[in-house]
Amino acid sequence: MSIEVKDLSFFYNKGTSLEKKALDKVSFSIVKGEFVLITGEVGSGKSTLIRHLNGLLKPHSGSVKVSGINSTNRELRSKIGLLMQYPQRQLFGKTVFEDVAFGPSNFGLKDDELKERVNESLLLAGLCRDIADISPFSLSGGQMRLVALAGVLSMRPEYLILDEPTSGLDPENKASLFSTLKKLQTTGISVIIVSHQIDDFLPFANKVLFLKNGCVDFIGSPEEYLQSVSSPIPELTSLMKELQNCGFEVASDIYSVEDAFNEITRVLGSKEVYKDE
Ligand SMILES: Nc1ncnc2c1ncn2[C@@H]1O[C@H](COP(=O)(O)OP(=O)(O)O)[C@@H](O)[C@H]1O
Numbered sequence: 001m002s003i004e005v006k007d008l009s010f011f012y013n014k015g016t017s018l019e020k021k022a023l024d025k026v027s028f029s030i031v032k033g034e035f036v037l038i039t040g041e042v043g044s045g046k047s048t049l050i051r052h053l054n055g056l057l058k059p060h061s062g063s064v065k066v067s068g069i070n071s072t073n074r075e076l077r078s079k080i081g082l083l084m085q086y087p088q089r090q091l092f093g094k095t096v097f098e099d100v101a102f103g104p105s106n107f108g109l110k111d112d113e114l115k116e117r118v119n120e121s122l123l124l125a126g127l128c129r130d131i132a133d134i135s136p137f138s139l140s141g142g143q144m145r146l147v148a149l150a151g152v153l154s155m156r157p158e159y160l161i162l163d164e165p166t167s168g169l170d171p172e173n174k175a176s177l178f179s180t181l182k183k184l185q186t187t188g189i190s191v192i193i194v195s196h197q198i199d200d201f202l203p204f205a206n207k208v209l210f211l212k213n214g215c216v217d218f219i220g221s222p223e224e225y226l227q228s229v230s231s232p233i234p235e236l237t238s239l240m241k242e243l244q245n246c247g248f249e250v251a252s253d254i255y256s257v258e259d260a261f262n263e264i265t266r267v268l269g270s271k272e273v274y275k276d277e
Pocket residue numbers: 012013020021022040041042043044045046047048049
């Protein structure tokens with residue numbers, strides 16, 4: 001099971017005077033269970049690329065295949081969950097329950113099984129099951145995003161695509177999202193995160209794709225990404241590089257608080273070990 005993108009090119013307003021090439025011969029693959037960070041500046045083609053992964057857009061040339069099937073095939077819809085950049089727009093139900101239950105009930109889940117699936121999805125998204133009976137539109141913007149995430153998770157997709165998932169989230173909801181991602185890392189699901197905020201997501205990724213003007217500028221592991229000269233690096237990596245410049249013998253391929261803490265205390269000769277929470 002994998003996603004194979006081969007020589008994908010796409011134009012907006014093709015054939016008109018406003019024609020704009022948004023993707024230029026993009027190729028890469030994602031195998032099941034990988035956490036991929038797709039990053040790049042605003043306008044580099046990230047959202048256009050992921051709309052091809054779940055078949056919302058069709059390539060003008062090249063191909064996008066999921067397990068060998070063209071991504072526009074409707075059969076794949078339930079396998080690929082997409083949380084859009086403005087997921088509040090994905091909500092429509094009178095209650096949170098109705099929203100989260102929509103996908104699985106269309107696939108025939110009923111009664112207790114459906115209730116269980118909704119509860120499971122709300123909990124996985126970091127929400128309390130008590131909110132199931134209230135209107136999603138009475139919630140804060142951040143919570144609405146998490147409800148939309150629960151709706152996507154309720155389909156138990158094999159691939160989960162999140163477009164700029166932290167934009168507009170307050171620290172509490174951001175923490176909920178990170179804890180959801182940590183849980184998902186243990187389930188074998190593939191997660192594709194689109195974000196220009198590399199600091200937030202590099203610690204989760206095992207593959208990074210950097211887009212520039214619609215082309216793949218870099219693809220590789222987070223460690224290789226940090227060594228690549230032209231791409232932006234996380235603040236923690238810059239800090240470690242600054243410490244190196246000041247004569248401290250620390251490693252610089254570091255991007256999580258935990259690793260930075262351990263590396264600094266190692267160099268300072270302390271035996272303390274950073275503990276999460
Ligand atoms: N609906 C659209 N019509 C015309 N041009 C678009 C449309 N959506 C995006 N673009 C253009 O395509 C390029 C890639 O956009 P997008 O995929 O949204 O980038 P990103 O998600 O990296 O910010 C940009 O130059 C953008 O202006």
